[in-house]
Amino acid sequence: MRSLLSTHIGRLRIIAFLEGVSLLVLLFIAVPLKYAGHNPAMVKAMGPIHGTLFLLFIYNTISVGIEQRWKRDTITKVLLACIIPFGTFYIDKKVLRKG
Incomplete structure (x- = not known):
């Protein structure tokens, strides 16, 4: 883990992982809870987190x-x-690990 933090591409790999997980949580847990369970709390919590990770990734x-x-x-x-x-x-497997 320390070796990932010491390089730019390593940090990008960490951000990519976190952004990917946040997107999956948002799409497959938070949004269904909002619409099927009528509980928007998780979308309100995950939305800004995912948005921040998205911008950091870009x-x-x-x-x-x-x-x-x-x-x-x-x-x-x-x-x-x-x-x-x-x-x-x-993309981590195909591009970023090679860097």
Whole structure:
């Protein structure tokens, strides 16, 4: 874990994991509770957390992309991964671990 925190790409991998988990919690737990259970409390709690992680992910992706001199296609793939459920986990395995 310490080795991940010492590099930019390592920090991006941590943020990607947290962003991916927050998206899954929001989509598969919080939203169903809001609409099926008529309880919006979890969406109100998870929404800002996910939004913050989303913005951190975008900022760090662009920063790492510039630092690592990724092609525009690679940066685009990594950015698109954060809007697809399980996308950040896939992109971590296919792109970020190699960095």
